[in-house]
Amino acid sequence: MVTGDASYIKKMNRSLIIKHILQEGMISRAELSKATALTRATISAQVSDLLDEELVIEKNMEYNLVGRKPIMLSIHAEAGYALGIDLEFGRVSFAVANLQGSIVATDTIPLETTLYEDILNLLLTSIRSYLERYASCRYGIVGIVIGIHGLVSTEEVIHYIPSFDWHDVTLKTELEKALGVVVHLENNANLSAFAERTFFHHETDNLLCVTLYSGIGLGMMINHAFFRGQDGFAGEIGHMILVPDGHTCNCGNKGCWEKYASEASVFQQLSADKHGTPVTYEQIHLWLKEGDTEVHEAMKTYIYYLSIGLNNIINIYNPEVIVLDSELLRLYQNPLDEIRQHMHSRISHYREMKISATGKQSCVLGACALAIQKFLQVPTLNLRRG
Template identity: 65%
Template sequence: MITGDAAYIKKINRSVIMKEILKAGMISRADLSKVTALTRATISAQAADLLDKGLIVETQLEHHLVGRKPTMISINAKAGYALGIDLEFGRITFMLTDLLGRRVSSKIIPIETTGYAEILALLIDHIANYKKDYTDSRYGIVGIVIAVHGLVSTDEMIHYIPRLKWKQANLKQDLEQALGIDIHLENNANLSAFAERVFIHHETDNLLCATLYSGIGMGMILNNKFFRGHNGFAGEIGHMIVVPGGKPCGCGNQGCWEKYASETSIFETLSAKKQIPNVTYEQIGQWINEGDTEVHEIMEQFIYYLSIGLNNMINIYNPDVVVLESNLLRIYPDSFQKIKKNLNSQISHYRDLFISSLEEKSSIMGACALAIRDFLDVPILNLPYKD
């Protein structure tokens, strides 16, 4: 026998057990043995260890049948906290959750700078405060994940954040050196896709999530794992060319998808048409409700170009589920039906298309969920969603 086999098997068994407890919410030892195909002795030994570590709790169910009251086990949500951070242009959002992904606190910090040093100092200050303030649980803050709206390499180096103009920034290293704790960075679209899988689409192995807010990013969960590509830069689907020789893009090409089908492009078009700076969702909703012909035409073009890109995505990846992150789609009547009507290729196959119910919280919820998954060391994480 190779040294370490027993420890490795124990770790694998624990991972399987934790996955099933999370999936069920609350489950008996007997049922755990059935769904995991592990012996009752293995389940009892693992449960005793997890109880000792404070990671699960026992509850006796009240019932009126004859016999012993069943003892159920569940995750101890109060054993620690996950900290998610969404680093955006103009603001940083912090969210703290328990180990079941339920929000404990959240706050938004406006920022008026794009300077790396200033934002780094701000992050250090707030993370240090969270670390100090949330020590009332056994494990404190179990993980910190930052959602980055840009290119993040496989070694978690920031390659480029367009709106902040950051290039080759080692934010992970700088934060870890200052704070003495592990920090993880991940692309925001990947985290949005992860949140959709963890909180909503539990039976999905292959999921694509297109975020349409500041540009277009695509998070990909394939076989229940992130698909990042060679260097970690996969998913920059917004720079797929849909109009050859079209509008110039900051990436250097012309006719990129995000110049026609991102919310930013629609806001820019409407601001120019209406001669109003900083158009809001509320204004667009009002124009739509008033039957403004010009606005309806722009929205129809948005749907048209969005459908072209979605058709390409579906044909390339053949996903179970496609999720769209867009407030404009939520406020434009029948947008969902219009998109589905446009996806009528005989060779285009997917199971379901959804407009996200997580809205703009998805990336930070995904950040918290990733911290929980890594701490509990489970291959697949299913958590209940409560707004």
């Protein structure tokens, strides 16, 4: 039994109430009391505080039966906004979400540099603009989370970003000092996994999300929390050696999984096969529809090596749900069937394998969701995709 002083119990009850209001979208006080097992008096007192703080609003529902119309409670979506940022090679993506998790604004800025000072200044300028834009609402920007395509320590120091060649940079500290607000950094694959868990897989305790773009990352939600490892560097699954003495990788090893099963490896192969013809997702989709033999072979090779790595991951973690985040798989016909044909092990166990429906937006979506969770101080966050 959990014990504690009155303020602690009140905080726990508040968190539980907010969690259920978010999860249901709209809920009455009576339903809230039943769902949380809290007394109606406790519900009434807590809701009164939340109404005063403008975090919750009341709505009258249409009601055709005899008796009082039920008054429904919902989170005040426009009371504040979360800012999610995806910092990746070649571009910075921004998304703003309201407190119910609906995206209300997006923007993408091309990056023509990898110099730390230049990107720091770009982030400062952009974040200041968002802080000013949403300053008039009750809570303004409630949180800022940045997705990093590289190693982020448990202290949120960027240890290494291969594509930028950044080593041990204190981006969080410098942003916070200049802006006067709290900024959080998180690995991009973790944020993608958080988006999948928050918006689509509410009942899932153990979820893995494999991101397959410029490299391969693994976001891990274990018992509703990130699994980061000792120093925060867990999930660099793309550097699992798949082919001994294979292709040289930037990490220093040879034969890493991402040299064979990332989308970058497919683009590199097709660029060589097509002798300089521009290779884009749109062009690959067209080639697939036309039955281009080289492209179909490249995709089959991609799926073959992808399947080997997935088999290893499943045997290590035994996940409930595994989500594959790949635009190429979304363009290909029946990719999951083909993946399963390569997985023959009798000891590989998982409940569900899916292809992400959010695509490259998953990182900023997860960043916004994490900012909302930290602001509302709820242990688990279940949102509806708006």
